[in-house]
Amino acid sequence: MSETLDAVDTRILELLQDDASLSIADIAEKVGLSSSPAWRRIERLKKAEIIQKQVTLLDKKKLGFNFEVMASVKLQLPSRENLEKFEKAVADWPEVVDCATVTGAVDYMMRIVTLDMHAYDDFLRDKMLALGLVSDVQSRIVMRVSKRTTAAPLELLTAAKESKKED
Numbered sequence: 001m002s003e004t005l006d007a008v009d010t011r012i013l014e015l016l017q018d019d020a021s022l023s024i025a026d027i028a029e030k031v032g033l034s035s036s037p038a039w040r041r042i043e044r045l046k047k048a049e050i051i052q053k054q055v056t057l058l059d060k061k062k063l064g065f066n067f068e069v070m071a072s073v074k075l076q077l078p079s080r081e082n083l084e085k086f087e088k089a090v091a092d093w094p095e096v097v098d099c100a101t102v103t104g105a106v107d108y109m110m111r112i113v114t115l116d117m118h119a120y121d122d123f124l125r126d127k128m129l130a131l132g133l134v135s136d137v138q139s140r141i142v143m144r145v146s147k148r149t150t151a152a153p154l155e156l157l158t159a160a161k162e163s164k165k166e167d
Contacts (some may be wrong), residue, residue: 005050008033010154012041013050017151020054057150065113067120072106076077076135083107086133095123095124106138 005013011031015022028038045051060068075082083101086108088141090099098111114120120139128134 002119004017005157007158009045012038013045013152014041014154016051016054017154020056020150023027064115067114068145069110069112069114069120070140070142071110071112072102072138072140073108073110073134074106074136075108075133077133078107082133089127089131093123093127095120095127106136121150 003097007013008031012027015027015030024035024042026040027042028035040052075086090096095112095114096110097113101107102109112120114123123136124137128137
């Protein structure tokens with residue numbers, strides 16, 4: 001990490017991860033600063049791209065997205081060209097909410113959200129398999145989510161700093 005974070009920066013990040021709608025005044029009060037220094041710190045964190053984006057999280061189930069799948073995907077030939085083609089297609093598929101290149105027997109792990117099982121089948125047939133790049137898809141239906149967070153584990157940074165001080 002090129003940017004050095006102090007305890008106040010870390011606390012600001014924790015607050016924003018928990019509720020990005022907090023006002024600068026609220027954040028400043030919670031970290032013991034006035035509004036201007038708090039705003040400058042937030043702007044510095046944005047400029048350093050530590051804060052990449054502020055979003056609203058939606059309850060997908062309440063919106064009717066009742067089917068979630070973890071899929072492992074293997075390409076027929078994982079060449080640079082095919083990887084780029086596949087990743088470009090994935091970027092345009094709203095059903096795919098997470099996609100990562102991984103090591104091991106498959107090329108990608110994906111989290112896919114659809115309205116129901118039939119919509120997932122349509123997605124597989126009409127989008128993923130229609131590309132002609134995929135040799136295998138192993139789908140795991142998500143039964144229950146026991147933990148899901150978008151938050152970076154900032155407490156690990158604090159623990160690492162404390163550990164270095166003791167050395």
